[in-house]
Amino acid sequence: MTPETPAYGPTPSTAADCAPVPAAAWVYLLRCPDGSLYGGWTNDLARRLKAHQSGKGGAKYTKSHGRAAVRLAYAEKCADKSAALKREAAIKKLPKAEKEALAAKWAADNAITLRMATPDDAAAVCALYNWYVRHGVQTFQYAPSTVEDYRVNIEQVLQNAPFLLAESADGRLQGFACAHPWRTREAFAWDVETTVYCAPGCVGQGVGGRLYRALLALLKQQGYHQAYALVTGCNTRSKVFHKALGFKKIAVERHTGYKFGQWLDLEYWLLPLRAPDATAPAPVRKTLTAEEIARVL
Ligand SMILES: CC(C)(COP(=O)(O)OP(=O)(O)OC[C@H]1O[C@@H](n2cnc3c(N)ncnc32)[C@H](O)[C@@H]1OP(=O)(O)O)[C@@H](O)C(=O)NCCC(=O)NCCS
Known part of the structure; x- marks a missing residue:
């Protein structure tokens, strides 16, 4: 029997692994x-x-x-x-x-409407996200997600938080924003990690801002207290964006990731959604009513 080479982790991703971004x-x-x-x-x-x-x-x-x-x-x-x-x-x-x-x-x-995702949106969301997996360092993920991964992801997100989509009049997905639990221990139940991705052709046109403002407003209504965003150190666009939306940089992990032949910093950005008060916080409401959602979207 041939002894198997032990697998200790992913093969480092080199610059050559980065799919060339089509000229625009x-x-x-x-x-x-x-x-x-x-x-x-x-x-x-x-x-x-x-x-x-x-x-x-x-x-x-x-x-x-x-x-x-x-x-x-x-x-x-x-x-x-x-x-x-x-x-x-x-x-x-x-x-x-x-x-x-x-x-x-x-x-x-290009009139944008926002709506809540369903698991049936997995293919479109997955295709958008995988563009960044293959072309950029905005995400530390190496291998593209599958549609099934995203079906499960959307289902899980919706159990605790909104999963919002921005669509053009003809139904093209222009961006998505969602939130995951920040950590698993009970005391972190009021904290979320927020995520936002726009389709590559429509960054800088206000779509990310609309998605994120709506997401943050809904999270606040649910009773979440802190929104954290993890931003790659060289992702200037995202840093400017988070700052414009009121987030503050609170920590940096230096050279914590390696993708496409470079070491990457990871920055922690924080937006307090509610001021902490002396009394115990009310439990987070896992779902909002259709009326509450419609008022924000
Ligand atoms: C980061 C991202 C979501 C921002 O969304 P966007 O649609 O490009 O941003 P918007 O046009 O809505 O800008 C929102 C605000 O950010 C600010 N902003 C955004 N880009 C800016 C720039 N290059 N310079 C200055 N300000 C900028 C603007 O002040 C704007 O404020 P306004 O709404 O008052 O005009 C989007 O660029 C994106 O998807 N990037 C690739 C994926 C990514 O990096 N996701 C985040 C991972 S942490």
């Missing part, structure tokens, strides 16, 4: 507060939008037309930079009414 090029229109439209192209929609809004690396036009208040009004994915440049030039030549028609259709197609 976008043409976009921004709506300025005076109603005018500004057009441009970018390979990172979320970063470009924030550049316009912050004034750092944006454009002269948006700087002098309401900068922080400009909003995405239209986005179109193109095959590559050269296609995006051509399309940008074509859109810029359109009469105002046709630009407005593009913006109106985009707004209708």
Whole structure:
């Protein structure tokens, strides 16, 4: 009998294991507060939008037309930079009414609604999450989850907390947010770990914020006291996002994870949902009524 090599853990994931992120090029229109439209192209929609809004690396036009208040009004994915440049030039030549028609259709197609997930949403949620498993270090997971994993995950989450989905008008999953028990001992029963992921094509467009604000409001109503988020040290987007939503960084585990050929820090971010008072806390309500949920969503 051949002696088996003892398995001590996963084979370290190297940079080559990282699935290459498909190149992206976008043409976009921004709506300025005076109603005018500004057009441009970018390979990172979320970063470009924030550049316009912050004034750092944006454009002269948006700087002098309401900068922080400009909003995405239209986005179109193109095959590559050269296609995006051509399309940008074509859109810029359109009469105002046709630009407005593009913006109106985009707004209708991308109107987001939030709803509670069911186990039947497992395939869509799993596909979205696995994109980050395969391409990024936002999650420390190496191997993609299965649809069955997610079916069980959704069922388990819903026993204690919301599992929210953001969907476009035509039913495309744009993001999800949920919460898991923070630790298993009884005294931690008022604490949760929150999670949020947007579809790669729609980060920076307000979807994560809508999902997370709704999630946090529902958790607060259930009687949870503390929301923790675990954020990879190099995930700047998530750190800025958590800070904008009121979380504070409370601890860092240095070089605690290894994925795609690099050591990763893990940061702990905390948002107190309720102030601790002297009396014993009421038990967390495991479920909310349909009316309570509808009021928040
Ligand atoms: C992190 C993530 C969920 C944020 O969602 P999002 O839809 O991109 O964020 P939003 O556009 O809703 O931004 C919400 C707030 O964060 C702030 N923000 C987000 N990105 C920012 C940036 N790059 N610069 C400055 N502020 C930013 C804004 O102030 C915004 O506030 P507002 O609602 O008042 O405008 C999303 O980018 C994502 O899915 N990333 C990949 C997966 C991931 O990292 N998940 C988190 C794991 S811990």
